[in-house]
Amino acid sequence: MLPEFDNTEVAFQYRSDKELKHARFLFSSMSSPMLTSIGIKMTGLALSLHLPVKSIIKSTLFDHFCGGETMEDAAKTAAVISKYGVNTILDYGVEGKESEEDFDKAVPEFIKAIKYASANKNIPFISLKITGFAYFSLLDKIHAGYTLSKDEEAAWKRVYDRIDSICKAAAENQIMVLVDAEESWIQKPVDDLTDMMMERYNKSKAVVFNTFQLYRHDRLVFLKESYKTAQAKGYQLGAKLVRGAYMEKERARAIEKGYPSPIQPSKEATDKDYDEAALFCVQHLEGLSLFVGTHNEASCLKVAKAMLDNNIPVNTDKVFFSQLYGMSDNISFNLSHEGYHVAKYLPYGPVKDVIPYLMRRAQENTSVAGQTGRELSLIKKEIKRRGI
Numbered sequence: 150m151l152p153e154f155d156n157t158e159v160a161f162q163y164r165s166d167k168e169l170k171h172a173r174f175l176f177s178s179m180s181s182p183m184l185t186s187i188g189i190k191m192t193g194l195a196l197s198l199h200l201p202v203k204s205i206i207k208s209t210l211f212d213h214f215c216g217g218e219t220m221e222d223a224a225k226t227a228a229v230i231s232k233y234g235v236n237t238i239l240d241y242g243v244e245g246k247e248s249e250e251d252f253d254k255a256v257p258e259f260i261k262a263i264k265y266a267s268a269n270k271n272i273p274f275i276s277l278k279i280t281g282f283a284y285f286s287l288l289d290k291i292h293a294g295y296t297l298s299k300d301e302e303a304a305w306k307r308v309y310d311r312i313d314s315i316c317k318a319a320a321e322n323q324i325m326v327l328v329d330a331e332e333s334w335i336q337k338p339v340d341d342l343t344d345m346m347m348e349r350y351n352k353s354k355a356v357v358f359n360t361f362q363l364y365r366h367d368r369l370v371f372l373k374e375s376y377k378t379a380q381a382k383g384y385q386l387g388a389k390l391v392r393g394a395y396m397e398k399e400r401a402r403a404i405e406k407g408y409p410s411p412i413q414p415s416k417e418a419t420d421k422d423y424d425e426a427a428l429f430c431v432q433h434l435e436g437l438s439l440f441v442g443t444h445n446e447a448s449c450l451k452v453a454k455a456m457l458d459n460n461i462p463v464n465t466d467k468v469f470f471s472q473l474y475g476m477s478d479n480i481s482f483n484l485s486h487e488g489y490h491v492a493k494y495l496p497y498g499p500v501k502d503v504i505p506y507l508m509r510r511a512q513e514n515t516s517v518a519g520q521t522g523r524e525l526s527l528i529k530k531e532i533k534r535r536g537i
């Protein structure tokens with residue numbers, strides 16, 4: 150039997166009446182593109198003027214999309230959703246740090262999260278961004294194929310060491326690490342570093358996962374090549390599939406710099422490659438683990454159908470579904486209710502440091518026709534069902 154996603158009682162069982170009404174207010178506000186766009190601009194301005202906007206952001210976007218300011222707060226949120234069988238990916242959501250000192254400071258923070266996760270059955274993953282450990286400009290330079298100076302070589306070695314310490318701790322503590330995909334013009338060193346980590350730590354099972362953005366027209370081929378490489382070198386591939394979060398930025402840069410856009414020509418083309426990539430993974434589970442990162446119901450259904458067609462049990466420990474905390478609970482909680490492995494990305498960190506993440510959530514939730522419309526109608530349906 151295939152899962153269904155419209156049971157709002159299951160979807161929102163972890164949310165109190167008050168939280169649900171708060172969610173209705175938030176998604177109603179975000180459904181106006183103009184209001185959201187003004188909100189994002191005002192937030193940027195207020196922050197640059199050091200105005201006290203933190204408490205407003207905290208009580209609106211932050212409380213809905215984040216687990217808290219500390220790992221301990223996030224763990225409390227994780228414990229709530231785990232009651233309904235939904236696991237957590239701890240995502241130390243701090244972005245935009247650009248100093249060696251910050252990069253070094255992040256390592257123990259991640260190792261602390263790994264150790265914490267290993268003591269909690271409901272936290273099987275942590276996620277990281279390589280830009281949290283490396284200068285963007287250094288990644289850009291390596292990607293473009295420039296020869297590095299001695300100092301840059303040393304800086305790149307330090308990045309390797311930081312990521313290696315985290316992956317080593319994860320392997321020792323049996324926690325999986327998801328390496329996020331970022332802008333295409335820095336992605337090559339991210340892929341290369343992640344491949345090295347997979348080769349080192351994925352000997353018997355996938356500990357480290359690379360991320361494949363299927364909105365790029367070259368990523369389906371890259372996924373298949375990554376699988377072949379893993380087979381040839383004798384390790385398990387960790388394949389996290391997403392569509393991709395930086396479409397406008399990617400297209401704008403390609404136009405500005407005069408190169409062909411790396412992005413698919415249409416949403417349909419992205420969807421087609423996403424579903425084909427997922428099918429490829431389901432058919433090759435002997436050599437890989439699949440992480441389905443999407444809010445797209447049709448894609449989740451296709452994966453469930455492919456699992457059924459290939460006689461893969463719903464609770465296999467080689468397939469994980471994932472949505473972001475505060476979004477698409479109807480998918481997460483209904484899948485988990487049917488026995489699939491599901492984990493929510495749960496960002497945490499000081500409010501000011503997760504603002505870029507929150508602004509991306511606000512932006513992607515603006516279109517009434519898209520995600521927000523769906524979220525809002527489900528929230529309203531549940532409010533009506535509860536009679537509150």
Ligand SMILES: Cc1cc2nc3c(=O)[nH]c(=O)nc-3n(C[C@H](O)[C@H](O)[C@H](O)COP(=O)(O)OP(=O)(O)OC[C@H]3O[C@@H](n4cnc5c(N)ncnc54)[C@H](O)[C@@H]3O)c2cc1C
Nearest residue numbers: 329330364391392393394415416419442443444445471472
């Ligand atoms: C658990 C999880 C982890 C994630 N990790 C990452 C990550 O590491 N890196 C990252 O970049 N993103 C990441 N994302 C975000 C993700 O890439 C998408 O931006 C987001 O999930 C929306 O895509 P969708 O599949 O959920 O839904 P859908 O609504 O079906 O798809 C929307 C997406 O389709 C693509 N798209 C839309 N219009 C067009 C068009 N005209 N032409 C071509 N493509 C189009 C874009 O990628 C857009 O984001 C993650 C998402 C989740 C749920």
